[in-house]
Amino acid sequence: MAQVLEFKLPDLGEGLTEAEIVRWLVEVGDVVAIDQPVVEVETAKAMVEVPCPYGGVVTARFGEEGSELPVGAPLLTVAVGATDASSASPGDDGAAADEPSGGSGSGSGSGSGNVLVGYGTGAPAARRRRIRPERNIAPAAPAAPAAPAVVSAPSRPAPVAVAVGEVNGRQGPVAVVSPLVRRLARQHEIDLRGLTGSGPEGLILRADVDSAIRQTGQATEAAARTAAQPATRTAAEPVVAETPTVQVGAAAPATAERNPLRGVRGAVADKLSRSRSEIPDATCWVDADATELMAARAAMNAASGPSGGPKVSVLALLARICTAALARYPELNSTVDTAAREIVRLPGVHLGFAAQTERGLVVPVVRDAHTRNAESIGAEIARLTELARTGKLSPAQLTGGTFTLNNYGVFGVDGSTPIINHPEAAMLGVGRIMPKPWVHHGELAVRQVVQLSLTFDHRVCDGGTAGGFLRYVADCVEQPAVLLRTL
Incomplete structure (x- = not known):
C-alpha cells in the first residue's frame, strides 16, 4: 500500500x-x-x-x-x-x-x-x-455509508x-x-x-x-455593478445634457503599481536599511590620474601574448590595490559587535565586488583575496561574475565579505557615496575613467582621470585612517610602482 x-x-x-x-x-x-x-x-x-x-x-x-x-x-x-x-x-x-x-x-x-x-x-x-x-456539516444529516x-x-x-x-x-x-x-x-x-x-x-x-474562486468573484462583481447602475429614465423624466470636461494635455489617471520587496530586492532593502540605521558612515573622495595604471595594464596583457591566459582587468588591479591598502590600514577590514561593544579586526580579506544582474544587485565574494595576485583575483572575479549572470551563485558565495569594491563607473557616472555592505566597515567606490584636463609635471595635459570614494564606519576609525587608506589607493593608481613595495 x-x-x-x-x-x-x-x-x-x-x-x-x-x-x-x-x-x-x-x-x-x-x-x-x-x-x-x-x-x-x-x-x-x-x-x-x-x-x-x-x-x-x-x-x-x-x-x-x-x-x-x-x-x-x-x-x-x-x-x-x-x-x-x-x-x-x-x-x-x-x-x-x-x-x-x-x-x-x-x-x-x-x-x-x-x-x-x-x-x-x-x-x-x-x-x-x-x-x-469538517466545517459546514449539518448535524442532523445521517452519515451515509461509503x-x-x-x-x-x-x-x-x-x-x-x-x-x-x-x-x-x-x-x-x-x-x-x-x-x-x-x-x-x-x-x-x-x-x-x-x-x-x-x-x-x-x-x-x-x-x-x-x-473557480476567480469565476465566482467575477460573477459577484458583475452582479454588484448591475445593482449599482442607475435606473432607466422614464419618458416623463427630463433629460439634462451633460457637458464633458476636457483637460488639455492631462493624462488619464493610472493605478499605482505595487511590487513586493522580496527575494534579492527584499534582501538588499533589508541590508541597506540596517546599514543606514546602525552604521555612522562618512565618505571621503579624491580624483586620481589613472593614466599610468592603464598603461601598466596594457603592458601586462601585451606580455601575456595572444594565448598567454586571461587578460588582467582594471577591476582586478584595483582589487589588488585594495588588499595592499588593507594590509597597511587593517582597521577598515573589521566589523563592530554591537552587543559586546567591540571592534572585531578580521584576520583575512574576503573581498566582495558589486555586480549588477537581471535579478538585481548581488555582491559575490573573492575568498582570501589577500593571498592572491592580480591575475588570480581577476580570474576569480570573472568566474563569479559569470555565475551571477546565470543566477547560479550559491548562498556561500554571496556571504562572508569583509570589504567591498564597487565599480559604478560602468554605469557612466563619476562619483557616488556608497552605502556600506553591513556588517562590513568600509566600501571603496570607483567612478568612470575618462580623459580630462589635468596638470601633469607642471603643464596642462589630457589624462585618464578617475574619482575614488571611500565610505567608512566612523566607529572603527577616524578620518585620518580613512584618508590615509584612500590616499594610498590613489597613489597606487597614479604610480603603480608603489605596489612593488608590498609585493
Whole structure:
C-alpha cells in the first residue's frame, strides 16, 4: 500500500527563512527519483534547485510559481511504495503522516544522499493520523455509508486517490488528494463535486479551485455593478445634457503599481536599511590620474601574448590595490559587535565586488583575496561574475565579505557615496575613467582621470585612517610602482 510522504521546504542555509517558487520541475503524477530536483526556488541569496529526498509519484504540489513559501511549509507530497492500484487513505485527510523533512527517501528505507540543511538521510518518524473537524456539516444529516473508491490508472505507476466523504455538506466521491485543496474550497464555499479536475485521472488541483474562486468573484462583481447602475429614465423624466470636461494635455489617471520587496530586492532593502540605521558612515573622495595604471595594464596583457591566459582587468588591479591598502590600514577590514561593544579586526580579506544582474544587485565574494595576485583575483572575479549572470551563485558565495569594491563607473557616472555592505566597515567606490584636463609635471595635459570614494564606519576609525587608506589607493593608481613595495 502506498505511503504518502510530505516534503517540506528545507532550510537552505545562511539563516534564510523563505523562498520564492520560480519554476516547478515536476508535475502531479510524475515519477521522481531520490534526490531528483523538483523545484527551482529563489532565496534572498541565490537561485537553488531543491532535490526531493523521496522516490515515488508526486501526488500534490503546494504553491504556484511566483508565490513565496516559508521554510518548513509543505512543498509537495510523494506516494512512496506504490506500484499498482493503491494510494493514500482518505482517513488521513489526503495528507502524509506528520513526517519530518529529514525523513527517509523511500518506503524501503533508502534515504536521500543529497543532504541540505533541515532534511536529508534518516529514519521516518512514526505515522500518526490527523483528524480535522469538517466545517459546514449539518448535524442532523445521517452519515451515509461509503467505501473508498480507487480509480485505477494502468498507464501510470500510481493511481489517483478518490476521497469519499462529506464536502460542503454533500455526500459523494471527490477526486482530490490534497487537504489544502479541500480546505481552500471550504473557505470559499466551492463545491468540489461540481469541478472537473485538470490533474491525472481527473484529480482536482489547487489551480482548479483557484479558477473557480476567480469565476465566482467575477460573477459577484458583475452582479454588484448591475445593482449599482442607475435606473432607466422614464419618458416623463427630463433629460439634462451633460457637458464633458476636457483637460488639455492631462493624462488619464493610472493605478499605482505595487511590487513586493522580496527575494534579492527584499534582501538588499533589508541590508541597506540596517546599514543606514546602525552604521555612522562618512565618505571621503579624491580624483586620481589613472593614466599610468592603464598603461601598466596594457603592458601586462601585451606580455601575456595572444594565448598567454586571461587578460588582467582594471577591476582586478584595483582589487589588488585594495588588499595592499588593507594590509597597511587593517582597521577598515573589521566589523563592530554591537552587543559586546567591540571592534572585531578580521584576520583575512574576503573581498566582495558589486555586480549588477537581471535579478538585481548581488555582491559575490573573492575568498582570501589577500593571498592572491592580480591575475588570480581577476580570474576569480570573472568566474563569479559569470555565475551571477546565470543566477547560479550559491548562498556561500554571496556571504562572508569583509570589504567591498564597487565599480559604478560602468554605469557612466563619476562619483557616488556608497552605502556600506553591513556588517562590513568600509566600501571603496570607483567612478568612470575618462580623459580630462589635468596638470601633469607642471603643464596642462589630457589624462585618464578617475574619482575614488571611500565610505567608512566612523566607529572603527577616524578620518585620518580613512584618508590615509584612500590616499594610498590613489597613489597606487597614479604610480603603480608603489605596489612593488608590498609585493
